[in-house]
Amino acid sequence: xxxxxxxNIAPATTNGALLSARNITIRFGGIVALDGVSFDIMxxxxxxxxxxxxxxxxxxxxxxxxxxxxxxGDVLFEGRSILGEPSYRxxxxxxxxxxxxxxxxSKMSVLDNIRVGTHPRGSSNFLTDALRFPSVVREAKEFxxxxxxxxxxxxxxxxxxxxxxxLPTGTQKRVELARALAARSKLLLLDEPAxxxxxxxxxxxxxxxxxxxxxxxxxxxxxxHHMSLVMSVSDRVVALxxxxxxxxxxxxEVQANPDVIRAYLGSGKx
Numbered sequence: 273x274x275x276x277x278x279x280n281i282a283p284a285t286t287n288g289a290l291l292s293a294r295n296i297t298i299r300f301g302g303i304v305a306l307d308g309v310s311f312d313i314m315x316x317x318x319x320x321x322x323x324x325x326x327x328x329x330x331x332x333x334x335x336x337x338x339x340x341x342x343x344x345g346d347v348l349f350e351g352r353s354i355l356g357e358p359s360y361r362x363x364x365x366x367x368x369x370x371x372x373x374x375x376x377x378s379k380m381s382v383l384d385n386i387r388v389g390t391h392p393r394g395s396s397n398f399l400t401d402a403l404r405f406p407s408v409v410r411e412a413k414e415f416x417x418x419x420x421x422x423x424x425x426x427x428x429x430x431x432x433x434x435x436x437x438x439l440p441t442g443t444q445k446r447v448e449l450a451r452a453l454a455a456r457s458k459l460l461l462l463d464e465p466a467x468x469x470x471x472x473x474x475x476x477x478x479x480x481x482x483x484x485x486x487x488x489x490x491x492x493x494x495x496x497h498h499m500s501l502v503m504s505v506s507d508r509v510v511a512l513x514x515x516x517x518x519x520x521x522x523x524x525e526v527q528a529n530p531d532v533i534r535a536y537l538g539s540g541k542x
Contacts, residue, residue, distance in 0.1 A: 274458060275415075275424070280322035281352040286357065286374050288312075289313060289314055289335070289348075290313050290314065290315040290349070290457055290458065290459060290491050291307060291312070291313040291347070291348065291349050291367075291491075291493075292310075292311075292347070292522075293311050293332070293345070293347055293455065294345050294346040294347070294348065295308050295309070295310050295335070295344065295345040295346070296308070296310070296332065296333055296335055296342045296344075296345035296346075296347070297309075297320075297342060297343045297344045297345055298310045298335060298340060298342050298343055298515075299343045304515055305328055305331045305515050306328045306331055306332060306335070306342070306382070306483045306515045307514075307515045307516045308345070308514065308516070309328070309332065309361070309466055309516065309517050310326070310345075310422045310517070311343075311510045311517065311520060312493055313459065313493055314491070314507070315458075315489075315491050316485060316489050316490075316510075317485070317491060317492075317507040317508065318481060318482075318485055318491075318492040318493075318494060318505050318507050319491075319492070319494065319506060319507065319508050319509070319510065320492050320494045320496065320502040320503070320505075320506035320508070320509040320510070320523070321493060321494065321509075321512065321513050322491045322495075322496070322497075322499070322509060322510070322526075322532075323511055323513055323535065324504055324510035324513060325504075325535060326514070327514065327515070327535070328512045328514075328515040328516075329495045329512060329517075329533075330463070330495070332512070333369065333461055333463055333493075333495060335347065335351075335368070336461060336493075337359060337362050337367065337369050337461065338354065338355075338357055338358060338359040338361075338362050339359055340377055342355070344433055344436045347364075349365060349367065350366075350458075352366075358523065362445070363455060365460060366455075366456065366457055367457065367459045367461065368452040368455050368457040368460055369445060369461040369462075369463065369492050369507060370395030370448050370449070370458070370460070370461070370465060371463050372379055372486075375453050376436045376444060376447060376448060376450070376451075376463050377436070378435070378436060378437045379435070380383075380435070380436065381432065381433050381434060381435060382428055382431050382432050382434055382436055382447050383419065383423070383433060383440070385436055385447055385448075385451055386419050386422060386423065386428075386447065386450045386451050386454050387415070387416070387419055387454070388451055388454075389419075389420065389450070389451035389453070389455040390415040390454050392420065399495040400539045403406065403512055407409065410438050412471075412499060414483070415454075418454065419450075419454055420460065420462075422454055426449070426480075427446075427452050428443070428446060428447065431443065441468045441469060441473070442469055442470070442473035442477070444474065445465060445469070445473075445477065446480070446493065448498050449480065449484070452474065453484070453490070457490060458490065458491060459491045459492075459493065460484070460490055460491070460493070461493045461495075462492060462493065462494045462495065462496070463482075463495050464495060464496055465477060465494070465496065465498055466472040466497075466498040466501055474498060474500075474501055478501050478504055481494070481505045482505055493528070493529075494506060502523070503523040503527060504523075506518065506523055506524060508520065508521065509521065509522070509523050510524075510526075511526055511529070511532045511535065513531070513535040518531040518532060518535060519531055526536035536537045
């Protein structure tokens, strides 16, 4: 990692974590969706979050992005609680989520979709845009330079002006990641990013995740059913089952954990 890249890694909490989930419990009526789950996401690392269907992975994602408020527990980002923040304030803090179903703007080009990622960082408004303040013009040029840099970094220049709906799923996934990076995300929350991809595309995606971590210093939380992808790219893995954390460690440690083996083989789910 270069010195320039290393500066992109965000400050961590006192225990070294960028984000900490602390004893998260979420109840929906009589159903306990998460039961005292804790884990840390270290800066500049990839953490895999795995578990059978219904284990609580999506519920945890929704908690981290403030779509759900936990019944008890806390979520710390860069050392402070974010539970008081509304969901629309999460992206400006530096947390960006992608969804299993692509959330691109279908009637926009690749270029314009990626440009959207810069909007939370912008200082312009309707009045400054209309009056073409010099600061707004300068900011727009700086953002465009960043966007084109990302387009080149991700190999998207040949399709920059094409509508995203005209592109294969694997390319659309890269566009979505480019948009997240355009927001200067410190933490990417990736929800089933390999869904709908071919075997070769999954391999390419894994290489890209490592590049995002190593070359851009971005931290990643990865939820994925594709176990070979999770185990090949993650620095650490957390396993959930029935809303509880049953294992945490290196990919090799988690794969060998009897509770994890039982959760997958015993449930009959992939």
